[in-house]
Structures are given as structure tokens and as C-alpha cells.
Amino acid sequence: MQLESSHHTNTRKRKASVAFDDEFDYLYGIVTTASDWYFLMYTPERIYCSKDDYHIVLNEKIMKDDAELRRGVKKVMGVIVGLLKDRVEVDDSPDSKRARTKKFIKE
Numbered sequence: 001m002q003l004e005s006s007h008h009t010n011t012r013k014r015k016a017s018v019a020f021d022d023e024f025d026y027l028y029g030i031v032t033t034a035s036d037w038y039f040l041m042y043t044p045e046r047i048y049c050s051k052d053d054y055h056i057v058l059n060e061k062i063m064k065d066d067a068e069l070r071r072g073v074k075k076v077m078g079v080i081v082g083l084l085k086d087r088v089e090v091d092d093s094p095d096s097k098r099a100r101t102k103k104f105i106k107e
Helices: 002-013 067-088 094-104
Strands: 027-032 036-042 047-050
Touching: 027 067, 036 067
Parallel strands: none
Antiparallel strands: 027 036, 036 047
């Protein structure tokens, strides 16, 4: 609901075609419980969810050996950085963006 509301608010503030190429009118969302992470992509037609599961182990064992914690955080941060890059790199060709978003979503 928040993604949909944000989309409608942004399109009222300015035309989406001015802000984004019409072909890529979408928003990203992140849902987390701190240990489980889900990445969403909202389009006016549908909401997509990330293909992979992202889990960060949070238990007492990580106090002694934090290697698994570091791996989980690195994996999640990699996705977040990728989402940010996608929104910043507005000069990318449509084909390049389409390929990146198809890797991200499961249908």
C-alpha cells in the first residue's frame, strides 16, 4: 500500500513521463524483520518480489565468529546498492534496465 500511495503522490507532483521514462515507471520497496529481507518492485500493473531469499543470521554464535553475519549483510547491501544504482543511472539504455529488472523479479 505504501508503494502504491507513493507512486500516486509522485505522479501528482510531476508527470511520471518527465520523472522517469514511461517504460520504467516503477518504485522499489524493502520489507524486513531485521533477519529476513524482501525486496519489492511496484509497477502500476503489479507488485513483484525478489527471486532470492535474503536472511541475516542473528544469534549468539555470531558473537564468536561473525563471518556468516558479514556474508549476510554483504549480500543484502549488494542488493540495496544495486537498487540505488538502478534509480540513479537514468542514462542507461532501456534494454540494459530491462535486463537488470528481469534478473531481480520472480513472476
